[in-house]
Amino acid sequence: MKTGMSGRAFLLCWALSIAVALGLLFYPIYVIRPFRAQGPKELLAALAVIRYRAAGMAVCVAGALAAAVWYWRRERRKMRRLGSALGILIVAGAAMLSRINIYELMFHPAGQPTFSPANETKLDGGEMVIAVKVGRSARAYPIRSMSYHHVVNDVLGGVPIVATY
Amino acid sequence: MWRSEIDGLRLRFHLAGINDQNFLMRDEETGTFWQQISGRAVSGPLAGRSLVLAPSDELSFALWKAEEPQGTVANDVAAYVPQYAPKNWDVRMRKAPTVLTYREQGMEPRDLVLGVQAFGSSRAFRYGPVLQQKLVMATVGMEPVMIAVGPDDESVRVFRRQIPGVAQVPQFYRVVGQGGAASLEQTVSSALFMDDTTGSGWNFQGCAVSGKSRGVCLERVEAIKDYWFDWRHYHPGTSVY
Numbered sequence: 474m475k476t477g478m479s480g481r482a483f484l485l486c487w488a489l490s491i492a493v494a495l496g497l498l499f500y501p502i503y504v505i506r507p508f509r510a511q512g513p514k515e516l517l518a519a520l521a522v523i524r525y526r527a528a529g530m531a532v533c534v535a536g537a538l539a540a541a542v543w544y545w546r547r548e549r550r551k552m553r554r555l556g557s558a559l560g561i562l563i564v565a566g567a568a569m570l571s572r573i574n575i576y577e578l579m580f581h582p583a584g585q586p587t588f589s590p591a592n593e594t595k596l597d598g599g600e601m602v603i604a605v606k607v608g609r610s611a612r613a614y615p616i617r618s619m620s621y622h623h624v625v626n627d628v629l630g631g632v633p634i635v636a637t638y
Numbered sequence: 639m640w641r642s643e644i645d646g647l648r649l650r651f652h653l654a655g656i657n658d659q660n661f662l663m664r665d666e667e668t669g670t671f672w673q674q675i676s677g678r679a680v681s682g683p684l685a686g687r688s689l690v691l692a693p694s695d696e697l698s699f700a701l702w703k704a705e706e707p708q709g710t711v712a713n714d715v716a717a718y719v720p721q722y723a724p725k726n727w728d729v730r731m732r733k734a735p736t737v738l739t740y741r742e743q744g745m746e747p748r749d750l751v752l753g754v755q756a757f758g759s760s761r762a763f764r765y766g767p768v769l770q771q772k773l774v775m776a777t778v779g780m781e782p783v784m785i786a787v788g789p790d791d792e793s794v795r796v797f798r799r800q801i802p803g804v805a806q807v808p809q810f811y812r813v814v815g816q817g818g819a820a821s822l823e824q825t826v827s828s829a830l831f832m833d834d835t836t837g838s839g840w841n842f843q844g845c846a847v848s849g850k851s852r853g854v855c856l857e858r859v860e861a862i863k864d865y866w867f868d869w870r871h872y873h874p875g876t877s878v879y
Contacts, residue, residue: 508736516681576661618712632641633694635650
């Protein structure tokens with residue numbers, strides 16, 4: 474069983490797939506996190522990673538899979554086979570985790586908003602709201618809820634708007 | 639508050655990250671990332687484009703309801719109410735750390751300001767003194783403006799200090815005795831301040847309810863209440879009043 478050069482090629486492909494997948498997952502998390510200043514170039518790089526990482530992850534999964542399949546055909550030892558399969562799990566795990574929007578885990582989206590007439594709303598008079606008017610349609614978004622959801626997609630007076638705070 | 643349409647395409651946004659303590663949002667339709675405070679696309683197919691501002695106010699609910707009795711209010715999402723900010727959240731936020739400081743012009747990072755970006759210029763007005771003075775005559779760029787505190791002593795609006803059809807730049811004076819819960823009911827019809835040029839009485843919406851200019855409205859100027867560090871970071875040329 475020739476595993477010398479080929480073994481090294483497998484290891485390289487396997488390790489590279491894992492390293493790239495973990496990099497694609499963690500680099501944006503590292504850069505775009507609260508209480509950290511983001512430099513403009515760093516931010517653009519992190520955002521570019523997010524935008525293209527689905528494709529990158531697919532390549533990593535394919536690479537890890539191909540490497541593992543190649544290795545399984547040549548290797549009979551159970552532990553080594555398991556080790557190669559672990560690479561697939563790590564890469565697949567990173568690919569799945571990268572689909573999660575952690576910011577919306579922290580601050581759940583408001584979803585489709587619902588509304589009540591002003592005279593039926595039980596808010597304290599002193600509670601602050603963000604008020605917007607489009608044409609004759611007026612709407613208020615309580616700041617206490619906006620400061621949690623941060624983004625509310627809405628349509629007011631026939632005009633699509635996004636309330637942000 | 640932004641209009642969420644670009645070239646006829648409606649965009650739906652999600653919270654997508656943070657950039658120097660101002661959040662990023664991403665639209666579903668193109669995957670573009672947008673900066674919340676500026677409405678500018680920073681990365682993606684629409685990079686460089688800007689959303690159109692939808693003018694808005696930060697008002698007390700009582701004042702808003704008095705002005706817009708037919709308006710509607712966004713409901714809480716029941717599942718997340720326990721996570722909504724407590725009533726004193728803004729007091730607690732004043733103590734939260736910042737990564738940007740901008741200790742300049744006598745300002746501390748979390749000082750509250752009323753930021754005005756208009757007439758080719760940026761200016762930050764210290765929020766506490768604005769609330770205390772209740773009526774501030776100032777300029778932004780070369781344009782005279784007026785900052786008015788509402789009858790609820792909390793809500794703030796900014797107007798261009800120019801009465802349509804009148805050449806002279808007016809001075810405004812707050813009507814003595816206006817303010818408090820009782821006057822909120824008549825907030826639309828009552829004069830909150832008067833001008834020295836036409837002798838008209840103006841309500842908090844900037845419309846004359848009495849005098850020679852009755853029926854005329856002042857031009858609103860968009861302003862936001864913000865922390866100094868955030869305003870300064872995205873308006874590097876800003877002055878401080």
